[in-house]
Amino acid sequence: MASISKLGGSAAAATASSFSSSSALRSEPKLSFHFPRASSITSRVPAISISFRRGRDGRTPLTVKCSQVDGNGAQGKRTTLHDLYAQEGQSPWYDNLCRPVTDLLPLIASGVRGVTSNPSVRFWSYLCLMVFSNALNIAKVFAHFGDNSIFQKAISSSNAYDEQFRQLILSGNDVESAYWELVIKDIQDACKLFEPIYDETDGGDGYVSVEVSPRLARDTEGTVEAAKWLHKVVDRPNVYIKIPATAECIPSIKEVISLGISVNVTLIFSIARYEAVIDAYLDGLEASGLSDLSRVTSVASFFVSRVDTLIDKLLEKIGTPEALNLRGKAAVAQAALAYKLYQKKFSGPRWEVLVKKGAKKQRLLWASTSVKNPAYPDTLYVDPLIGPDTVSTMPDQALQAFIDHGTLARTIDSNLSEAEGIYSALEKLGIDWSEVGTKLEVEGVDSFKKSFDSLLVSLQEKGDSLKLVSPALLE
Numbered sequence: 001m002a003s004i005s006k007l008g009g010s011a012a013a014a015t016a017s018s019f020s021s022s023s024a025l026r027s028e029p030k031l032s033f034h035f036p037r038a039s040s041i042t043s044r045v046p047a048i049s050i051s052f053r054r055g056r057d058g059r060t061p062l063t064v065k066c067s068q069v070d071g072n073g074a075q076g077k078r079t080t081l082h083d084l085y086a087q088e089g090q091s092p093w094y095d096n097l098c099r100p101v102t103d104l105l106p107l108i109a110s111g112v113r114g115v116t117s118n119p120s121v122r123f124w125s126y127l128c129l130m131v132f133s134n135a136l137n138i139a140k141v142f143a144h145f146g147d148n149s150i151f152q153k154a155i156s157s158s159n160a161y162d163e164q165f166r167q168l169i170l171s172g173n174d175v176e177s178a179y180w181e182l183v184i185k186d187i188q189d190a191c192k193l194f195e196p197i198y199d200e201t202d203g204g205d206g207y208v209s210v211e212v213s214p215r216l217a218r219d220t221e222g223t224v225e226a227a228k229w230l231h232k233v234v235d236r237p238n239v240y241i242k243i244p245a246t247a248e249c250i251p252s253i254k255e256v257i258s259l260g261i262s263v264n265v266t267l268i269f270s271i272a273r274y275e276a277v278i279d280a281y282l283d284g285l286e287a288s289g290l291s292d293l294s295r296v297t298s299v300a301s302f303f304v305s306r307v308d309t310l311i312d313k314l315l316e317k318i319g320t321p322e323a324l325n326l327r328g329k330a331a332v333a334q335a336a337l338a339y340k341l342y343q344k345k346f347s348g349p350r351w352e353v354l355v356k357k358g359a360k361k362q363r364l365l366w367a368s369t370s371v372k373n374p375a376y377p378d379t380l381y382v383d384p385l386i387g388p389d390t391v392s393t394m395p396d397q398a399l400q401a402f403i404d405h406g407t408l409a410r411t412i413d414s415n416l417s418e419a420e421g422i423y424s425a426l427e428k429l430g431i432d433w434s435e436v437g438t439k440l441e442v443e444g445v446d447s448f449k450k451s452f453d454s455l456l457v458s459l460q461e462k463g464d465s466l467k468l469v470s471p472a473l474l475e
């Protein structure tokens, strides 16, 4: 935990949001939006129609169309993210975050109610930026020597992370401290944008998640310390500290909850582990000394698409018609059983005692909702998982697909017997759910850790090259 204590001082000084919350957050979109980075945003009232692209800075394009076209192509029917929440009680969240966080404003206006981030999502966005940033720095060196109008044009474009990173490195921060400073700034700014939702729902929604270092996924105490530190330095009521649901971190979750810190438990792949996560939440609430539990909340992030990816491979190995026919069904079936467990555990005498102290249910959050097999419908991990008191966090692809042709209906518990049938048919074919969960967890932890490690290596190189170039050339 050396890195945490080492980082505490400088990160605690990270600045608060540089902008105030916009009135656009509080109302339906009006005739048009004007955001500096969005190249095209339009909206009609009363039939909301939003389309926007992220473009000019050369980063990953984001195109979101919020049309009033229903699943059958009929115009005028309103199937929006707002309806998903208002009619079905499911909160649509956005599974991505990068600068400028004001890019979230149109999404919030279209009904997005929270954000999740993880080391790999941030990693890719950030790496793209750093490559771009490096090109700019080289450009600046060339520009210093002469006549490069193309470079001058490039230089006049803004570069979101570059300046803060340069300042951090040149003022003596190591790259890991610098990384956390960058992350904390984004999370704080995003929290500010979602604060109106958090306030309107009395702390029930409007959260932004940030994950502890993935290097700590097998470290119980290290995770507790990291969660305490992140919670303190972000210093926003609507931040979720993400903790992985590894066996080692189950006790961390209990302890962190008992301290009154809200948690997004991530990387859940099996029903058995999900039950341990719920118990850790309940244990934590019971162990808390707080008389009012209403501000300690949690979501349990159950991953879906990755389950199908792995089980489909196993079914293909089995190769019988029955096995092949079960492809693409495991993840949704398991999710339906998870929801059944959620309903059971958040009812009854034990739960009622906590309710009297203001406790809120730990909502199920569907993560990993983008379809990996292009043969499957692109709303496969959204449409069948709609139900009250749940969250669906969607990356661009899933979000756009749902807005474009998703189906608004309570589905999560509409065919429980079918889900149970699929779950046990898979078992009979030799699929070991516990093994599947373990394998996915190991892969998930490893991949987040690898992303994080590579990012730090890459940042180290950028930091070293910054120190080699005279600051005067970079002015």
Ligand SMILES: O=C[C@H](O)COP(=O)(O)O
Pocket: 095, 116, 117, 118, 303, 305, 306, 367, 368, 369, 370, 393
């Ligand atoms: O943070 C978790 C993401 O939802 C993971 O999604 P993915 O399985 O598509 O990588």
